[in-house]
Amino acid sequence: MSIDMAQFHQVFFEESFEGLDAMESGLLNLDMGDVNVDEINTIFRAAHSIKGGSGTFGFTSVSDFTHVMETLLDEMRDGRRRVTQPAVNVLLGSVDCLREMLQAIQAGGEIDDGSVSAHKQSLDSELNNHSAANTDQIVPSEKALESAEREPEITGWSIAFSPHLHMLKTGNEPVRMFRELSSLGDLTVTADLQGVPDLYELDPEECHLSWKLDLVGNVSVAEIDEIFDWVEDDCDLAKQARLVFPPDFGEQNYDAGVSDQLVAGAIDAGPGPGPAEPELAVKLKESKNDDSKAAKGSSSIRVDTSKIDTLINMVGELVITQSMLSLVGEHFELSKLDQLKNGLSQLERHTRELQESVMNIRMLPISFVFSRFPRLAHDISSKLGKKIELKLVGEHTEVDKTVVELLSDPLVHLVRNSLDHGIEMPDVRLAAGKPETGTVTLEAYHRGGNIVIEVCDDGKGLDKEKLRAKAIEKGLIEPDVILTDKQTYELIFMPGFSTAEKLTDISGRGVGMDVVRRNIQALGGNIEIISTLGKGSTISIHLPLTLAILDGQSIAVGDETYIVPLGSIIESLNIKEDRLNRVVGKGETFLLRDQYLPIIRMHEIFNVASAKHTKLTEGLLVVVEGQGVRCGLFVDDLLGQQQVVIKSLEANYRRVEGVSGATILGDGSVALILDIPGLVRLANQ
Amino acid sequence: MSQTGATKQVEQQEKKAQVENAQFLSFTLGKEEYGVDILRVQEIRSWEPVSRIPNVPAYEKGVVNLRGAIVPIIDLRERFDLGRSQYTPLTVVVVLQAIIGEKTRVMGVVVDAVSDVIDVEKNSIQSSPSFGARVSTEFINGLVSVNQRMVMLLDVDKLLKLDGLDTLGEINDDEIKKN
Numbered sequence: 001m002s003i004d005m006a007q008f009h010q011v012f013f014e015e016s017f018e019g020l021d022a023m024e025s026g027l028l029n030l031d032m033g034d035v036n037v038d039e040i041n042t043i044f045r046a047a048h049s050i051k052g053g054s055g056t057f058g059f060t061s062v063s064d065f066t067h068v069m070e071t072l073l074d075e076m077r078d079g080r081r082r083v084t085q086p087a088v089n090v091l092l093g094s095v096d097c098l099r100e101m102l103q104a105i106q107a108g109g110e111i112d113d114g115s116v117s118a119h120k121q122s123l124d125s126e127l128n129n130h131s132a133a134n135t136d137q138i139v140p141s142e143k144a145l146e147s148a149e150r151e152p153e154i155t156g157w158s159i160a161f162s163p164h165l166h167m168l169k170t171g172n173e174p175v176r177m178f179r180e181l182s183s184l185g186d187l188t189v190t191a192d193l194q195g196v197p198d199l200y201e202l203d204p205e206e207c208h209l210s211w212k213l214d215l216v217g218n219v220s221v222a223e224i225d226e227i228f229d230w231v232e233d234d235c236d237l238a239k240q241a242r243l244v245f246p247p248d249f250g251e252q253n254y255d256a257g258v259s260d261q262l263v264a265g266a267i268d269a270g271p272g273p274g275p276a277e278p279e280l281a282v283k284l285k286e287s288k289n290d291d292s293k294a295a296k297g298s299s300s301i302r303v304d305t306s307k308i309d310t311l312i313n314m315v316g317e318l319v320i321t322q323s324m325l326s327l328v329g330e331h332f333e334l335s336k337l338d339q340l341k342n343g344l345s346q347l348e349r350h351t352r353e354l355q356e357s358v359m360n361i362r363m364l365p366i367s368f369v370f371s372r373f374p375r376l377a378h379d380i381s382s383k384l385g386k387k388i389e390l391k392l393v394g395e396h397t398e399v400d401k402t403v404v405e406l407l408s409d410p411l412v413h414l415v416r417n418s419l420d421h422g423i424e425m426p427d428v429r430l431a432a433g434k435p436e437t438g439t440v441t442l443e444a445y446h447r448g449g450n451i452v453i454e455v456c457d458d459g460k461g462l463d464k465e466k467l468r469a470k471a472i473e474k475g476l477i478e479p480d481v482i483l484t485d486k487q488t489y490e491l492i493f494m495p496g497f498s499t500a501e502k503l504t505d506i507s508g509r510g511v512g513m514d515v516v517r518r519n520i521q522a523l524g525g526n527i528e529i530i531s532t533l534g535k536g537s538t539i540s541i542h543l544p545l546t547l548a549i550l551d552g553q554s555i556a557v558g559d560e561t562y563i564v565p566l567g568s569i570i571e572s573l574n575i576k577e578d579r580l581n582r583v584v585g586k587g588e589t590f591l592l593r594d595q596y597l598p599i600i601r602m603h604e605i606f607n608v609a610s611a612k613h614t615k616l617t618e619g620l621l622v623v624v625e626g627q628g629v630r631c632g633l634f635v636d637d638l639l640g641q642q643q644v645v646i647k648s649l650e651a652n653y654r655r656v657e658g659v660s661g662a663t664i665l666g667d668g669s670v671a672l673i674l675d676i677p678g679l680v681r682l683a684n685q
Numbered sequence: 686m687s688q689t690g691a692t693k694q695v696e697q698q699e700k701k702a703q704v705e706n707a708q709f710l711s712f713t714l715g716k717e718e719y720g721v722d723i724l725r726v727q728e729i730r731s732w733e734p735v736s737r738i739p740n741v742p743a744y745e746k747g748v749v750n751l752r753g754a755i756v757p758i759i760d761l762r763e764r765f766d767l768g769r770s771q772y773t774p775l776t777v778v779v780v781l782q783a784i785i786g787e788k789t790r791v792m793g794v795v796v797d798a799v800s801d802v803i804d805v806e807k808n809s810i811q812s813s814p815s816f817g818a819r820v821s822t823e824f825i826n827g828l829v830s831v832n833q834r835m836v837m838l839l840d841v842d843k844l845l846k847l848d849g850l851d852t853l854g855e856i857n858d859d860e861i862k863k864n
Contacts, residue, residue, distance in 0.1 A: 131701075136796065138749045528771055535816060560736070560737060605739070606739035606740070607740060608737075608739075647753070647754070647755045648755065649748070649755055651754065651755065651790070651792045652754060652755060652756050652757060652792060653738075653748060653755065653756075653757040653792075655742070656738055656739065657739070657740065658740075659738075659739070662755045664750045664753065664755075668748065668750055669734070669736060669749075670735075670736040670747075670748050670749060670750050670755055671736065672739075673736070673737065
């Protein structure tokens with residue numbers, strides 16, 4: 001029986017990465033000293049399923065590594081080990097290491113053996129520490145036996161195996177497992193028939209039997225575990241080793257187990273193991289990059305089944321409406337007009353709902369991005385010796401998947417900035433009369449058709465004078481320029497601008513704020529800064545909810561119809577002759593409330609020969625804003641507002657300056673969607 | 686037994702024929718006759734008004750909605766400098782698939798009339814003569830003679846490349862990556 005396991009790999013990787021995220025956040029939530037059983041169980045379960053899965057798929061290096069983590073976690077779970085910060089740090093490092101291993105396997109690359117064995121060593125030394133200090137307390141347990149299995153003294157195992165009633169329904173067959181066990185050694189099976197009910201009460205699909213298995217032979221616990229791997233949650237299983245020297249094996253066996261692993265690690269590692277304690281921040285950064293790559297590679301999406309259910313319901317409704325309409329249409333007479341109208345309005349409603357729920361499938365809670373920040377805050381605060389509390393608000397706000405993916409890098413940069421530059425050292429904070437612990441709040445909420453994401457800190461804020469001085473020093477502005485507050489803050493978005501006195505390894509490299517702004521703008525959003533010196537700063541990002549649908553205003557220029565994104569329109573007005581001016585005899589401007597707006601004549605810039613109006617006073621001026629630049633578009637007429645589905649021009653054609661995409665209008669014709677900043681660029685050429 | 690053997694033989698022959706023969710859709714532009722690989726022809730449509738694209742060469746007529754995809758329409762007559770033609774509902778648009786890298790791009794070309802499907806033996810295709818810089822023949826895969834008429838076989842992929850549709854797209858992708 002050969003199944004192509006490769007088809008399940010994708011799912012395994014997705015689940016494993018989810019598991020790793022769960023482990024990470026679980027580890028960060030752990031309270032030191034005390035053992036929160038729920039949290040540890042979550043972490044343990046995640047580790048365990050990664051181990052199981054990787055074992056099944058033959059990624060032995062992953063399963064071996066996870067096994068060591070599991071041992072450590074198991075001791076914490078049983079209360080045999082206290083939860084300490086060093087242990088948690090080692091585990092967090094191991095989570096990173098595991099993630100890298102899995103990413104390497106997924107990409108078909110090489111696993112960094114040096115880093116793996118280094119992490120394994122730190123795990124082992126964590127395990128050792130403990131066992132050396134507490135050997136006397138250790139009760140012989142499964143885990144202890146597990147280590148003991150490497151000792152040649154084991155002569156066999158006694159296994160009590162009582163499946164839960166439903167086990168057969170999960171597709172597991174005890175006889176097969178016994179057969180496999182018997183291939184490991186000399187197996188004696190005793191069935192316990194006590195639980196079997198009368199024939200009339202017996203459900204043949206339930207498993208009422210339990211077994212006692214005696215296995216004689218030099219068998220490792222891993223081999224046994226492997227056989228019971230799939231039924232672990234569906235049965236009660238107890239294993240006991242038969243040993244030649246039963247008592248006082250504690251310390252010795254631990255050591256034996258550990259040294260075994262060390263040897264294995266050393267073989268894996270080849271020459272020279274890597275550094276024992278890798279730099280967390282650096283690791284984190286790298287893994288983030290890999291994350292985004294992996295996300296681009298696989299384009300699957302996990303959808304809440306309730307969303308699918310709604311969709312199916314909706315389609316059902318649509319089918320009913322359709323059949324009703326066709327019934328009306330079959331023998332149509334004028335008296336049925338009302339019926340027809342009703343049907344059509346129902347159809348419209350269903351279509352709209354269907355559209356909304358289809359869009360909904362692409363929506364993911366923003367927690368997908370937010371969830372990485374507790375770790376970032378944890379690492380950075382411990383690295384810099386700062387005290388930082390990270391608050392996440394509105395993590396369940398849903399955003400389009402593409403937005404989520406493209407948002408994460410800019411957001412990491414902003415949060416890192418706040419943590420590194422914004423929040424002061426504890427003593428500085430105390431001296432300034434602020435609480436020792438700084439707060440960084442990450443908040444997401446909907447406003448209008450937009451989503452707003454704010455990164456807010458109560459740190460030192462931006463120093464306007466410093467910004468200004470820096471900008472003058474760098475030659476970005478003239479010394480005598482007067483800037484508003486907003487304009488001053490905008491300076492940090494200029495390329496090549498950095499306020500950090502020195503570059504640290506946490507921030508100040510890689511992407512700059514100019515790139516952050518460009519990325520946000522590429523998503524059709526904008527970014528704003530509000531700051532008070534000494535009190536903190538808030539950076540808010542406004543983004544459209546989805547990239548696929550937009551509210552548009554159709555405008556007419558001659559025979560052509562164009563769509564202007566509604567969000568960029570400020571107002572539309574008639575042009576009065578006395579408010580028109582010319583700059584240098586050419587550039588036309590319109591005076592609107594003390595502001596001279598440059599006028600872009602659409603028919604000229606797009607060469608529309610059929611334009612109805614060429615005299616400014618006859619047409620309309622649509623005042624638009626894009627990337628902070630305001631201008632007036634001169635058009636023939638306004639047609640109407642509608643939601644449009646954005647289609648790519650580039651899929652079959654190419655990018656066109658001044659156009660961001662196309663859409664299909666109700667009559668099936670194509671209308672171009674205007675790209676306001678591009679249009680301004682085009683007009684300036 | 687012998688029967689299955691016979692079918693096998695027929696199949697093999699058919700396969701052989703497929704390798705050696707190719708089918709082309711021929712169409713006319715003025716007095717000239719052209720052909721495109723029939724496997725690249727997605728459909729044949731009548732002319733419908735297009736949405737004009739601003740600031741592009743005149744032979745790029747615009748874009749149309751082809752069942753939800755935005756597809757450019759290129760006038761081959763104008764593209765090859767064979768003069769302009771009047772568009773009527775009888776004007777033919779051949780929708781072609783070009784394969785660039787792993788992507789399939791679709792475009793419509795306006796031709797005067799579709800004439801025939803021609804079977805061409807592959808080894809009867811002559812390479813196109815070179816005219817130097819005077820006549821660009823990059824997009825011509827070869828020449829073939831059908832009933833004493835010369836048919837120019839077009840390379841669909843190169844045709845799209847020629848129009849700069851492909852390269853511009855690539856540059857664009859790179860720019861995005863850089864950002």
